[in-house]
Amino acid sequence: MELTIMFVSLAVMLVIGVPVAVSLGLASLIYVLLSDLPDVVVFHNMTNGINSFPLLAIPFFILAGHLMNTAGITTKIFNFARAMVGWLPGGLGHVNVGASVLFAGMSGAAVADAGGLGNVEIKAMRDAGYDTDFSVGITAASSTIGPIIPPSLPLVIYGVMASVSIGELFAAGLVPGLLMAVSLMVMVAWLARKRNYPKDERFELCRLWTTFKEAFLPLLTPGIIIGGIVTGAFTPTEAAVAAVVYALFLGLVVYRSLSWRHLVRVSIDTIETTAAILMIVAAAAIFAWILTANQVATTLGDALLGLTTNKQMVLLIMMAMVLVIGLFMETIAAITILVPVLLPIAAQVGIDPVHLGIIVILNLMIGLLTPPIGMVLYVLAEVSGVSFEKCVKATMPFLVPLITVLMLIVFFPQIALFLPEMFYR
Template identity: 65%
Template structure:
């Protein structure tokens, strides 16, 4: 019956059905064929999968990110990043990474980064004479920083499923996110020397002061979100609501560039994205419940432990599974399905659930850059007016620094556990 479940899922995906419908449809087929589970269980389990207070953060963080993209906040962040690091060799490449770090503290979603900042970054780099493959590659890879630096939508979903502290998960992602940025900036420096890229501008205190004054209120957003959570002023869910309120305040009162028509369009886009994500969560919850009821996670863990109990080998195998799944499955669905399967295995070899959350999210973010399902590649192909294949080829070299960081986070727990231990334990 489990073989039937996975076979049905594979067929639906091959036929091109959305992942949410594929998960729900294969689960329904299993229930109907097995005959010992009432069909209404599908509905109850799907509703139960999204009936969670922390998941309220999802629509609000999506809305906050879309509001920031539509009110010029991303453009101001890009200008400030240009003043800070644009004077370095390969300046706009470093600006690309720096802007993604700043935007990461606001949206928590890689696709929002790629769709919002990506269009600005690629246009600026093309106008400055940078090669298209380099512009797309660094834009795609830097967008994956978003879900590591708090706030993070994947971390929220992982925390709900793993019963882990979302505050600790947010703290755990900070250092790995900055490590990703540093690794990508080293890659930019190498490309700049090899291809002769010049700085975007000379360092000037006047330019820095001007760009900082323009972006100051925008830059408060990550401090508002992360600082409020760390100081205990509000929960991650309430932080998402605060981010929306602040973005609305900036767009309507300060910058005054958010019209009613724009707000309606942003709200509609946010609702559509939210429905897609939560439907995937709901569908994956019934799928993972079937796996749990059939003790598939226990059997999988037992099979691995019978093969090897070496921690390094187990972690390498887990990363390989996550990497392969990330190539074919959307992040939210992969987290919802694989947490019940892989978390017990990781905990069994001594990995903290918070550290494992960082490993899983980072690995699946790399999956956003790999065909055939890499969503960031599709977004950048659209905004840069190139084919999906060109976008994929341009991004491949930038997987190297990201995979190196993944190995460091996997085998050196201090990178992810130092900050949550200092703040919460």
């Protein structure tokens, strides 16, 4: 009975617009009070939920992304991507995807990609005569590559919750992220041919070389992060610190585009974003503890395995659950709630936790492009000046390649597990 009241309370609060962290915390508190448990249980579990060294990577990766945006590095990346693939039919659509792949190695967050690159990309595409729906749709879809290609904030959260190597998760995300980029570029090419979109500019080797030189130092960021983790030079948390130091070096010393005023604003933005994320993690920790204490995962697992024990069918059912949750809940909150429920079920049918992590995150990225809690859509609506409803409609066709990639990874786990097995196992 208490559990039912908790779920109903959570649903009501989310529907009326109460912030996710507050909804989770209050719903958990209602359960604790109705169950005559001591109030201190709430605070104890919330504290334990964020008392984790790997979580220190979150503020540093956020800060690195903000510094890259503020220092004007996104423009250099966009120009290099434009010189590299802008000559293809529908050139700026391909540039949009390429720039997101390059920026993914620096930010690790879809919203950062949409907010940082989105403004540059949509303006360039509008000026070139592209349809607004195409510009907004491909910008939204390509932003989801960021949390799959390492470094990735959602993968850090998943690694902490599932007690899985973050290094393995980062390695597992690389091939799926590139596959997402290829599938989106195929979609762009098809739409470009159908709508007769022009090439951006003809290919010029000297222009490619010039833009590459300008973007070379920023492009080293993913190599520093991933190379350091794979070689064991530093942990993912230390890699995040290295990314910040390198971003400061570029902004203050190389390009001299950062001022102390910029640093203060960037620091405040980082603190606000980090606080919001950690509040969700802390509130979700007590919620997950209640689910575990009531053996919700066991009950759900027994019911699911009663339907089928086929690994692929179990994965498909789990993905349907994740997709539904992702429609109504912010990514970090969804991860912290779903992992304690899904992980035991996955273990029973032999699903690799690293494989599970990639498909859960990709599934939740699709949720960022769907109403009602489509955070990327809200950001792009603000950036582009297009209504939220039109952003939703514009993004729908680009869900097809993303869902196709998700299905490929579900049925062919080696797409995600190839690199972890090569470097870690």
